Amino acid sequence: MMKNPISLRRIFFNLCLFLCVYYIGFTFIAASLDKIINPHEFSESIRVYKISPYWGNNLVAIILPWVELICGILLLYGLYCFFSSKSNFIDVPNNIIIVMLIWFIFILSVAVYRGLDIDCGCGISEDKTTPLERLIEDIYLLITSFIIKFRLEIIAFLNRKD
């Protein structure tokens, strides 16, 4: 008996989706933990970008890491819901992550444009990272998020091809 080629494609795409979700989910969870533990340092990281009003830096440093953590966890949970019950709950954390990534990309682009020599203070790396390195990483993350966002369209496209 011949195997259905559609299902093979679907399996491959599901595997890709799984990897995409885990890549973003764990990146956001790992990146948030350090900021939650040390909001002082994160507030200082926000300040050096000189893009937000200084009076709001501490508030952002307190709340944003929790949004990242919750979205990271819910993204993983959303993938489980998608595979088990075809629920689209995964879109909620993914949309928030897309908004955050677009904002990060914007401020990192400004930092690169201004030529700021600063430790980015974001992401999961322990080493000093430049805004340009983080900008590239965030662009990868954004592309991955868009794959998750348009998963149904991609699946429909794969089904239609055959």
Next chain:
Amino acid sequence: MNLFHIYKQYIIIVFISLVLGMIRWSFLDKDFPLFGLSESQLKAIKIKEISENQISEIIDLKLMQKIVIDNLFPILDARDLDSYNDGHINSAYNIDSELVIEGDEGEIERFKSIISDIVNQGHKTIVIYCWNPDCDRAEYLKAILLDDSGYYGSFNYRFTESDILIYEQGWDEWSLISTNN
């Protein structure tokens, strides 16, 4: 109301983050106001701005006044004790650099103790002053701090040349300004 239903899940996520953030904030040990910056944060910003803009290790009166008013860096008075007792810049420690160079054990121990305290407080920059530009005591003290022989406590591992600022016009200028004010 309709908007709330559409974005209910988003609002819940942000609300939970807000609540968890507030709980975390209530457990913070250091001063960390939600709006604005704490005194220690403001101080750190001023220190960083000075460090970024300060190319020369010689500082002028204007910067010295800022450092003293905001208590940004520890200040060392390199003159002799009698001169120090007659008048000195607020919050300055006295270390008679000539006595240290001459090998006065008591003064060396005092020097080590003062600098150790400064290092333990997490300071990375020190300001030294003497009488005026003709007085070499501030430079002596800087050389002692950077000495790598180990005899003076090996503080050269803590400070580089650019971390030690010298207020060159010294007490002569400062006392004149203080008297005029």
